[in-house]
Amino acid sequence: MQLRLLATLCCLVLAFCYLATVRAAAPTGWTAGHQTRLFSNVAFQTAAGRGIGGSLLSFFSRLGDSTWSVGLHESRYAYDLIESVHVWTLCLFFGLAVMFDFRLLGWTMRSVPVSEVARRLLPWTVAGFVVMVISGTLLFTAIPLRSYQNIFFRTKMIMLLLAGLNVWIFHSGVYRRVATWDAASVPPRAARVAGALSLVLWVCIVLSGRMIAYNWFDCDHQPQRPIINFLTSCVPTQSEVR
Amino acid sequence: MSLLGFFQWCEQSGIGDTIRRSSWLFPLIEAIHLLGLGVIGGAVLVVDLRLLGLGLRRQPTAQLARDAQPWLIGSLLLMFVTGSLLFLSEAIKCYYHEAFWFKMTSLFLAILFTFTIQRKVILAGETRFNPVWSKVVALVSILLWTGVGIGGRWIGFS
Numbered sequence: 001m002q003l004r005l006l007a008t009l010c011c012l013v014l015a016f017c018y019l020a021t022v023r024a025a026a027p028t029g030w031t032a033g034h035q036t037r038l039f040s041n042v043a044f045q046t047a048a049g050r051g052i053g054g055s056l057l058s059f060f061s062r063l064g065d066s067t068w069s070v071g072l073h074e075s076r077y078a079y080d081l082i083e084s085v086h087v088w089t090l091c092l093f094f095g096l097a098v099m100f101d102f103r104l105l106g107w108t109m110r111s112v113p114v115s116e117v118a119r120r121l122l123p124w125t126v127a128g129f130v131v132m133v134i135s136g137t138l139l140f141t142a143i144p145l146r147s148y149q150n151i152f153f154r155t156k157m158i159m160l161l162l163a164g165l166n167v168w169i170f171h172s173g174v175y176r177r178v179a180t181w182d183a184a185s186v187p188p189r190a191a192r193v194a195g196a197l198s199l200v201l202w203v204c205i206v207l208s209g210r211m212i213a214y215n216w217f218d219c220d221h222q223p224q225r226p227i228i229n230f231l232t233s234c235v236p237t238q239s240e241v242r
Numbered sequence: 243m244s245l246l247g248f249f250q251w252c253e254q255s256g257i258g259d260t261i262r263r264s265s266w267l268f269p270l271i272e273a274i275h276l277l278g279l280g281v282i283g284g285a286v287l288v289v290d291l292r293l294l295g296l297g298l299r300r301q302p303t304a305q306l307a308r309d310a311q312p313w314l315i316g317s318l319l320l321m322f323v324t325g326s327l328l329f330l331s332e333a334i335k336c337y338y339h340e341a342f343w344f345k346m347t348s349l350f351l352a353i354l355f356t357f358t359i360q361r362k363v364i365l366a367g368e369t370r371f372n373p374v375w376s377k378v379v380a381l382v383s384i385l386l387w388t389g390v391g392i393g394g395r396w397i398g399f400s
Contacts, residue, residue: 039299075361080399084392084395087276087395088280088388088391088395090276090279090280090283090390091279091282091283091284091286091287091391092283092287093280094277094280094281094283094284095280095281095282095284095285095286096283096284096287096288097282097284097288098280098281098284099284099285099288099310099313102313108309108310108312108313109288109298109301109306109309110309110311111301111309112298112301112306112309116282116301117298118300120296120297120298120299120300121288121291121297121298124287124297130280162365166251201276203274205272206273206275206276206280207270207277208275210272210273210276211269211273212267213269214269216266
């Protein structure tokens with residue numbers, strides 16, 4: 001079942017890749033959304049050459065010039081379609097992950113054993129996560145440099161790592177002893193903490209993910225507070241500071 | 243008052259104006275609207291996957307539906323509040339946007355279907371109806387809610 005689902009998803013991704021080759025006809029009449037996508041072509045003044053940040057920066061800069069990236073952000077439909085899929089998959093991924101968190105907190109399905117919810121629902125969550133990662137990677141590829149220097153994107157990535165860490169701690173810790181508390185309508189404290197952390201992190205990830213689209217703190221929106229430029233590794237030119 | 247008149251009144255309301263003037267209110271409300279979308283998705287899918295014979299298939303459907311119901315209604319209310327605020331800030335655009343009407347039609351049908359036909363089939367239990375009906379009901383439910391999601395995303399493209 002899961003294999004067939006994955007195969008269908010792969011077909012969908014291939015279809016989107018094909019759509020990525022359909023280019024926008026002309027730059028006239030573009031909306032603001034289209035224009036922000038072109039920011040990946042703008043060479044920002046940045047903290048280039050400083051350790052890993054510098055090498056990542058030049059890597060994403062080159063990625064932005066690649067055929068894939070240009071194709072994605074110049075295409076007529078691909079970007080909007082991929083973004084829509086990324087949002088719709090919230091229902092599958094975020095929705096079912098949150099239902100599992102609610103179960104861990106004892107807020108729903110209290111008569112269903114936790115291990116059964118995990119076994120029967122988490123595969124769907126994983127399938128949703130795969131779609132999220134593929135579509136998200138494509139969205140990033142379309143505008144790599146701007147995304148990399150976007151404060152909300154950076155926040156989102158850090159919280160994704162924390163959410164992953166939380167999953168790992170939960171599954172290698174209290175979930176190993178699930179047999180002892182499987183049927184408990186309200187699971188033990190450690191499981192409730194894991195559920196609450198997961199809930200908070202995913203909510204913040206969705207919120208910051210939505211905000212990536214806004215350029216309030218972008219490098220070309222100077223002057224910014226020094227802390228913002230530090231967090232986004234932007235180095236404004238002298239004329240921009242004044 | 244005509245329908246267009248009502249939409250104009252919404253657009254000119256103080257709340258709509260406040261949201262339009264702010265650079266961060268609309269994004270924030272929309273982000274919360276998205277959280278509601280996720281929770282609705284979860285609450286709907288838990289029940290629909292069960293009706294399809296997937297997901298928590300060892301549990302009685304009626305019990306699952308009862309467990310998911312508060313979250314479905316809660317997130318619907320959240321969606322309604324945040325959605326109304328978003329609507330107030332761009333009512334005229336919505337009036338002329340076919341996606342808005344598509345979404346409202348789908349939403350009306352989805353809510354109607356969920357709380358009448360689907361509810362009846364779930365409460366009747368597995369014995370009274372042919373199991374094929376459960377699957378049909380689940381597919382129709384997913385289709386209608388998907389319509390709402392497609393319409394919602396489509397309002398943003400203009």
